[in-house]
Amino acid sequence: MINRLTSEERATQLAELHGWQSVAGRDAIARTFRFADFNEAFGFMTRIAIKAQEMNHHPEWFNVYSRVEITLSTHEADGLTARDIALARFIDSIAPGPLSV
């Protein structure tokens, strides 16, 4: 069993992530990524898929061509947990843009 983050934990940990937003109507966070093309977008997704499998914690995601929209929440806790923060940190660490330059 894993517990949802408290309001305080949530605020502190979200502040350390990059560009993740709360999702309206549910206890989840989301971020959209843009790439040069599908090859880059799906390569990014594949790196996340391998990590997610290793963590046994998976994203909800949508992709169309070069755009990837990722939502994180923990099904069994019905909300945001430390697992989502850990996966978001990994995603941030491989994301394109200023952070990875």
Next chain:
Amino acid sequence: MINRLTSEERATQLAELHGWQSVAGRDAIARTFRFADFNEAFGFMTRIAIKAQEMNHHPEWFNVYSRVEITLSTHEADGLTARDIALARFIDSIAPGPLSV
């Protein structure tokens, strides 16, 4: 340039596919697939990604754990074309379930 399918072409070709439904409010088709787990779902997506890149025609898709929802439409034609039918045929050919048993 590629043209949208006529109503007649659309009806004939959709009838040859398996389980694809018209999408409300836009000229597109969609089908949902369910797998045993994330590994199977993402493996399926990866096969489609490689084919899509080869065809230079890409899906819109959503995945959460073992579920994959795919929408096909041709952006440059603003609707359903022969490219979508070709990609749907490939997807059907590798889809799990009675068809592939």
